[in-house]
Amino acid sequence: MRSAPLCLSNHELMMYVMHDLPGTVESGELVIRETGPAERALSTSLFSRWSAK
Secondary structure, eight states: OOOOOSSOOHHHHHHHHTTTSSEEEEEEEEEEEOOSSSOOEEEEEEEEEEEEO
16 A cells, blocks of 8 residues: 555545545535524534545
């Protein structure tokens, strides 16, 4: 396996590791929507997943 660059996002790291496998990498962020006048989005986690074709 090639050595990975040190500064990669979750999505970029998954793409780097799974580059030779047929499939799709999906990434996103889970948030809680605050109600009220501010209506902020509070981040709870980041995710990346690989799905085979």
